[in-house]
Structures are given as C-alpha cells and as structure tokens.
Amino acid sequence: MTGRILATSLLGDLTLPADADPALALQALSGRAAVYATRARGEGTRRAYRSAWRAYAAWCTGLGREPLGADPDTVAMYAVRLADDGRSVATLRVHLAAIQAAHRLAGLALDLGDARLRMVLEGITRSTGTRPRRQAAAATPDLLRKMLATRPAADTPLGARDRALLLIGFGAALRRAELVGLALGDVLAVAGKGLQVSIRRSKTDPHGAGQLVAIWANPAEPSCCPLAAWQAWMGFRRDAADLCGGAADAELPLFVGLSKAGRPSAAQLSDKAVWRLVRVAAQEAGLEGWERFSGHSLRAGLATAAGEAGADLAQVMRQTRHRSAEVAMGYLRPAEIWRQNPTRRIWAAEVEPESHDR
Numbered sequence: 489m490t491g492r493i494l495a496t497s498l499l500g501d502l503t504l505p506a507d508a509d510p511a512l513a514l515q516a517l518s519g520r521a522a523v524y525a526t527r528a529r530g531e532g533t534r535r536a537y538r539s540a541w542r543a544y545a546a547w548c549t550g551l552g553r554e555p556l557g558a559d560p561d562t563v564a565m566y567a568v569r570l571a572d573d574g575r576s577v578a579t580l581r582v583h584l585a586a587i588q589a590a591h592r593l594a595g596l597a598l599d600l601g602d603a604r605l606r607m608v609l610e611g612i613t614r615s616t617g618t619r620p621r622r623q624a625a626a627a628t629p630d631l632l633r634k635m636l637a638t639r640p641a642a643d644t645p646l647g648a649r650d651r652a653l654l655l656i657g658f659g660a661a662l663r664r665a666e667l668v669g670l671a672l673g674d675v676l677a678v679a680g681k682g683l684q685v686s687i688r689r690s691k692t693d694p695h696g697a698g699q700l701v702a703i704w705a706n707p708a709e710p711s712c713c714p715l716a717a718w719q720a721w722m723g724f725r726r727d728a729a730d731l732c733g734g735a736a737d738a739e740l741p742l743f744v745g746l747s748k749a750g751r752p753s754a755a756q757l758s759d760k761a762v763w764r765l766v767r768v769a770a771q772e773a774g775l776e777g778w779e780r781f782s783g784h785s786l787r788a789g790l791a792t793a794a795g796e797a798g799a800d801l802a803q804v805m806r807q808t809r810h811r812s813a814e815v816a817m818g819y820l821r822p823a824e825i826w827r828q829n830p831t832r833r834i835w836a837a838e839v840e841p842e843s844h845d846r
Contacts, residue, residue, distance in 0.1 A: 645751070678702075703715075759783065766786065799820075
C-alpha cells in the first residue's frame with residue numbers, strides 16, 4: 489500500500505509510510521514546513537539536502553527499508569555505507585541533517601541521539617577525522633591577477649561583469665550566493681576609500697539583520713581595482729536597463745545574465761555561474777590544481793591573504809563574517825606558525841657567536 493505523498497519546499501515530495509497517521513503528519517507539516525524551508529539558508533543548502541535525501545531514499549528502497557521509518561539502526565547502517573564509500577564527516581553530517589529534516593517535516597520522530605547511532609558516528613569520526621578531504625584552493629591576489637587576465641576586455645559587458653564579480657567577491661569575502669544576491673543599492677562608492685557592500689542575508693545571518701563590509705580601492709593597479717571594476721560594470725548595467733537611480737532601481741539585481749549580443753538581462757545571475765567563472769578563469773590561467781578552484785576560492789583567498797599580510801583574527805572575522813573563530817583561524821594558521829617561531833631564534837643564536845669570532 490502506497491503511503492501519502494507530502495509536498496515540501498525543502499526536500500521535494502516525501503512518501504509517508506503506509507501506516508503513518510495522515511492527520512498527524514499534515515498537522516505537523518502546517519506548523520513546521522515554513523520553518524524548515526527557511527532554515528535551509530538558501531538554494532545551495534536546499535540542493536544539498538535534496539540530493540542527500542534522494543540518495544538515502546534510493547538506498548533504503550534498494551534494501552526494502554522505509555526511508556521515513558524513523559529507525560536509528562537504518563540511519564547507522566547508511567552512515568557506515570557513506571564512510572565505506574570514502575565520504576567525509578562533513579558530507580555525512582549533511583546527509584544526517586537532510587534525513588532528520590525529512591522526518592520532522594513529516595511529523596515523525598527520529599532519534600539521532602540513539603546510543604548505537606552515536607557510537608557508530610563517533611567511530612567514523614575517529615577513523616576518518618573531521619578535516620575536509622578536498623578544500624577549495626585559495627584565490628590569493630597573485631593568482632587572482634592571473635585569473636583576471638584571462639577575462640575579456642574591461643570595456644566589454646562580459647569583461648566588466650566578470651571583473652566586478654571576481655574583485656567584489658574576493659574583497660568582501662563573499663559566498664557565491666551572497667555575491668549573486670547583491671542588489672544595485674547594496675554596493676556604494678565611498679569617496680577616497682572604495683566600496684561599501686551591504687549583505688542583506690547570509691549563512692551566518694539567516695534572519696537578515698544585515699552586515700556591512702568595506703573594500704578599499706586599488707587605484708595604483710586599475711586592472712585589479714574593485715572600485716574601477718564596479719564602475720565599469722555599472723556603466724553597462726545602467727545603460728542596458730535604462731535606470732534612473734530611483735528607489736525601485738536599488739532593488740534590482742546587481743549581477744545579471746548577458747545575451748549573446750552582450751546586453752544585460754533582467755534575471756539575477758545563478759550562483760552556479762560564479763562557480764563556473766572561477767573554475768574557467770583558473771583553468772585558462774593555467775593555475776596548478778585548477779580543478780580545486782570553486783566559488784569558495786575567492787572567500788578563501790581573501791582570508792588567506794589577510795593572514796599572510798599580518799591581519800589578526802578579529803580583523804579577518806570582521807571581513808569574512810565567520811561566527812566560528814576556529815574556522816576563521818584555519819586560514820591564519822599557515823602564516824601564524826611562522827610568526828615568532830622559536831626555531832628562528834634558535835638558529836640565529838647559534839650563528840651570532842660564530843659571526844663575532846670572525
């Protein structure tokens with residue numbers, strides 16, 4: 489007997505077990521669906537959850553098990569399967585979050601704190617570690633310059649847009665969803681300084697309190713200047729949309745698609761376009777390990793470069809808007825281990841006496 493189909497905005501259609509109480513499920517759905525859809529924090533998370541849930545549901549079906557069976561043992565076995573397939577702990581957590589979200593949306597209780605499940609997850613974590621196995625390469629300034637050099641001329645719509653995407657994404661340490669989510673009114677030029685970027689909503693600000701980030705101009709290097717890139721793109725953006733600078737215009741997307749003729753459209757650019765731009769620019773620039781470049785490379789590049797330039801943890805976190813000091817510190821450690829390192833003084837102390845004897 490086929491169970492009731494439950495449509496959700498987060499995970500798509502969920503098939504309830506045949507013996508589930510439809511009234512209870514629908515009652516739970518009405519109070520929770522909107523909450524969990526909102527907590528997905530953007531299209532990127534929704535895609536990840538949907539993919540994870542489809543994989544789990546297909547695996548359960550193949551074993552003759554009920555995906556929404558609220559069975560910790562089934563989830564534990566699935567976790568083992570993922571670990572055996574070489575999936576990272578971070579990926580495993582995404583799958584568990586998707587499975588739990590599906591059960592909650594259906595009004596079904598799944599105990600992820602079950603003792604056996606917890607022991608399995610702890611064993612997987614101890615065996616594989618929590619460090620991501622594949623990290624995005626950091627697009628540091630020297631690499632970013634090479635990537636910019638591969639783009640079309642700055643006086644073309646595509647070249648102007650690509651440069652603005654790369655330089656604003658780098659300077660404000662933006663996630664790709666944040667970058668394409670910028671509206672025209674979110675970026676302002678500040679005389680004698682650079683750009684002020686208003687980020688309306690982000691992964692660390694799901695309630696939309698808003699965050700401001702400053703990007704200094706680089707007038708000494710026009711080809712790598714965020715302000716110059718933004719001004720060039722705005723010239724094409726305003727002309728194509730015939731903007732008058734009113735309040736309504738400020739709500740239009742800053743980064744949009746382009747027609748074959750190079751005319752900006754009205755549709756907001758997809759966050760996947762940022763991923764493609766960074767990857768293609770890295771490949772065309774001949775960067776080593778270009779396969780590891782992604783939309784996150786711009787954000788990682790800013791944080792890494794800031795650490796190498798001597799920025800402290802608070803300064804980096806203010807720019808990147810990390811909530812976790814541990815995550816932000818990960819970008820600073822490569823530079824920190826060389827600062828005030830005792831081995832430098834040890835070797836210096838050994839050399840100095842010899843120099844006095846000569």
